[in-house]
Structure formats: structure tokens, C-alpha cells
Amino acid sequence: MDRMMSRRELLCRGGMGMGALMLADLMGQAFADDAPTLNPLSPKKSHFPGRAKRVIHIFANGGPSHVDTFDPKPALERQSGKPLPGEFQKGGNTKGNTTFPSPFKFRKYGQSGIEV
Numbered sequence: 283m284d285r286m287m288s289r290r291e292l293l294c295r296g297g298m299g300m301g302a303l304m305l306a307d308l309m310g311q312a313f314a315d316d317a318p319t320l321n322p323l324s325p326k327k328s329h330f331p332g333r334a335k336r337v338i339h340i341f342a343n344g345g346p347s348h349v350d351t352f353d354p355k356p357a358l359e360r361q362s363g364k365p366l367p368g369e370f371q372k373g374g375n376t377k378g379n380t381t382f383p384s385p386f387k388f389r390k391y392g393q394s395g396i397e398v
Contacts, residue, residue: 354388354397 287295362383388397 355384359383 358381361381363380366379366381390396391398
């Protein structure tokens, strides 16, 4: 192909190429919508109708972790300041790392005396 393309021919071929790409994309989207979902984790129809009238969703960004809320860890206090156990020292620079106690203080409340 020694022959040079004219500007008109270049625009024509380029436009047809772009049109073909757009058509392929549009047809792919159209056929993808008709395809059955094969995802086993996709929502399935319920056996019974839902009875809930309202839902409360609490998202506590930056709140205390589940480890430290309402659950005192006496062993964590005893291990405070000691070097990390061997299974935690496998990767990276762990020299000088020690365990920390819980930053929360627990006290006994109520008639049951549970620490919270």
C-alpha cells in the first residue's frame, strides 16, 4: 500500500471505524441486559413477604471498635508492654513493637456487676 490516503478517505474510514466501535458497544449493552444473571450471590426472591415497616441502620464511622466496646479484656491488660508473640513477628520490621492495653477503662455497673 504505497498509495497515500486523501483527507476525505481518512475521515471516511476513521468515521466508519468509530461508528463500528460504538455499534459494537451498544449491541453489547443491549445483549448484556437480556442475559440471565449467573451470579450465585445475586439477590433471590424471598419465600415470604417482608413484614418490616422500618429499618434503622447505624453507621458509626470513627467509633470505638467492637473489640473494645462492652467487653473488658483482662488478658490484654496483663500482656501490656510485652513484645509481640512470635506469630505476629513473621513479616516486616517488628523489632521493638509491644502490645498495648485497651484505651478504655471498664467499671462495674448495675445490679449484675458486669463491667462496661
